[in-house]
Amino acid sequence: MKIIKVADQVEGGKKGFEILSEKMANGAKTLGLATGSTPVEFYKQVVASDLDFSDMTSVNLDEYVGLDADHEQSYRHFMGEQLFNAKPFKVNYLPNGKAEDLQAEAKHYDQIIAENPIDLQILGIGSNGHIGFNEPGTPFDSTTHIVDLAESTIKDNARFFENEEEVPKKAISMGIASILGAKSIVLMAYGENKADAVAAMVNGEQTEDLPASALQNHDDVYVIVDEAAASKL
Numbered sequence: 096m097k098i099i100k101v102a103d104q105v106e107g108g109k110k111g112f113e114i115l116s117e118k119m120a121n122g123a124k125t126l127g128l129a130t131g132s133t134p135v136e137f138y139k140q141v142v143a144s145d146l147d148f149s150d151m152t153s154v155n156l157d158e159y160v161g162l163d164a165d166h167e168q169s170y171r172h173f174m175g176e177q178l179f180n181a182k183p184f185k186v187n188y189l190p191n192g193k194a195e196d197l198q199a200e201a202k203h204y205d206q207i208i209a210e211n212p213i214d215l216q217i218l219g220i221g222s223n224g225h226i227g228f229n230e231p232g233t234p235f236d237s238t239t240h241i242v243d244l245a246e247s248t249i250k251d252n253a254r255f256f257e258n259e260e261e262v263p264k265k266a267i268s269m270g271i272a273s274i275l276g277a278k279s280i281v282l283m284a285y286g287e288n289k290a291d292a293v294a295a296m297v298n299g300e301q302t303e304d305l306p307a308s309a310l311q312n313h314d315d316v317y318v319i320v321d322e323a324a325a326s327k328l
């Protein structure tokens with residue numbers, strides 16, 4: 096893992112953008128994209144740039160189960176606001192959290208990933224070490240699946256909703272094997288709340304209890320961290 100220390104989220108966004116530009120200059124055509132507060136500055140950099148995405152494909156990591164696509168906190172809505180409305184892609188894939196048959200939707204999403212191998216995957220990390228919505232205990236060989244969100248994730252994400260009860264309890268997420276299938280990975284983490292997870296991901300033993308530790312198996316991972324997130328390294 097290549098650890099890149101930055102002063103703050105704005106500098107982290109710029110570093111992430113530099114890596115993206117370089118990968119696109121070298122032919123990257125498919126991006127794996129993440130939501131959450133972490134990549135927001137990165138998306139701002141992308142939107143402010145003159146990079147053209149009209150020939151690019153995006154495949155998002157995850158989506159809440161049960162939220163309408165136009166719900167303010169749905170990841171589809173988030174991606175529109177942060178990136179897609181300003182930078183049109185050839186196609187944007189996100190799992191459908193409103194699908195009637197969620198198992199069939201998971202299978203369908205695996206097919207999409209297989210047909211669109213990810214060149215560069217953007218990741219955040221949960222305070223419990225989750226990537227995408229792969230909570231502790233998720234097998235490293237998992238593909239797209241339906242997740243019962245961890246109590247800690249529901250609490251962490253309650254800040255985006257009116258109250259904790261409003262946070263969906265389930266999500267559909269790309270699996271850990273699917274994430275490891277990306278050619279290159281950029282994981283960003285900011286703030287003290289992420290310090291334990293970052294330390295365990297980089298220096299801890301590889302264990303399904305800490306999903307991000309699976310990334311130790313990948314040979315092209317950039318970890319962009321501010322001082323607080325790097326404080327336990």
Ligand SMILES: N[C@@H]1[C@@H](O)[C@H](O)[C@@H](COP(=O)(O)O)O[C@@H]1O
Pocket residue numbers: 129130131132133134156157218219220221222226227228248252
């Ligand atoms: N499913 C998302 C993850 O993709 C994200 O990386 C993580 C951290 O969120 P944040 O960036 O807001 O700290 O949790 C969310 O629940």
